[in-house]
Amino acid sequence: EADIYQTPRYLVIGTGKKITLECSQTMGHDKMYWYQQDPGMELHLIHYSYGVNSTEKGDLSSESTVSRIRTEHFPLTLESARPSHTSQYLCASSESETGVLDEQYFGPGTRLTVT
Amino acid sequence: KNQVEQSPQSLIILEGKNCTLQCNYTVSPFSNLRWYKQDTGRGPVSLTIMTFSENTKSNGRYTATLDADTKQSSLHITASQLSDSASYICVVSDRGSTLGRLYFGRGTQLTVWP
Numbered sequence: 001e002a003d004i005y006q007t008p009r010y011l012v013i014g015t016g017k018k019i020t021l022e023c024s025q026t027m028g029h030d031k032m033y034w035y036q037q038d039p040g041m042e043l044h045l046i047h048y049s050y051g052v053n054s055t056e057k058g059d060l061s062s063e064s065t066v067s068r069i070r071t072e073h074f075p076l077t078l079e080s081a082r083p084s085h086t087s088q089y090l091c092a093s094s095e096s097e098t099g100v101l102d103e104q105y106f107g108p109g110t111r112l113t114v115t
Numbered sequence: 116k117n118q119v120e121q122s123p124q125s126l127i128i129l130e131g132k133n134c135t136l137q138c139n140y141t142v143s144p145f146s147n148l149r150w151y152k153q154d155t156g157r158g159p160v161s162l163t164i165m166t167f168s169e170n171t172k173s174n175g176r177y178t179a180t181l182d183a184d185t186k187q188s189s190l191h192i193t194a195s196q197l198s199d200s201a202s203y204i205c206v207v208s209d210r211g212s213t214l215g216r217l218y219f220g221r222g223t224q225l226t227v228w229p
Contacts, residue, residue: 042119042219043204090158102208103149104217106158
């Protein structure tokens with residue numbers, strides 16, 4: 001089992017609240033990712049980072065923001081939550097130098113419900 | 116358009132039986148293909164990764180095959196167990212960018228009944 005952690009595992013919050021989803025890994029990986037997954041649907045990349053102070057938007061447009069101040073920590077923030085943000089959010093990490101394989105290790109996910 | 120299609124969408128089998136899940140992709144250029152197992156409420160866990168030159172890879176009771184010419188892959192599960200109940204996701208990586216982007220299928224939901 002990979003050493004990548006997400007908190008909280010479940011969150012129910014009202015519209016307009018600011019939330020931060022935490023993700024941390026103890027493997028020393030440079031690359032980290034945030035995915036969004038709705039039930040029965042594929043994962044969509046919303047943010048990624050190559051290392052400290054590096055963040056990029058992914059393929060799926062998202063109103064969330066991320067930061068990478070420390071290698072092991074990659075939090076995701078929603079300034080004003082809306083019901084459309086209800087989803088499962090998965091964090092992942094991978095080594096920076098693994099050739100073509102670049103295996104990603106996933107955290108357990110945060111199930112977010114905005115009422 | 117780069118896509119990954121999986122079939123069937125869902126599958127129910129009895130414990131001890133074998134099953135095969137299918138994955139067709141149109142991703143180009145191709146780097147590697149992965150199969151992940153995702154338990155309900157958990158993150159995906161890697162089962163196998165295959166590059167262009169590999170046509171079969173096993174991980175215990177899981178055997179993946181890859182035909183890069185027809186752009187098809189399959190995941191065969193032997194002697195299924197109740198713990199095999201999960202979503203199985205096919206993921207294809209390209210080399211069209213420095214990120215090595217991953218394309219995810221929607222998964223096959225497998226249920227194993229006692």
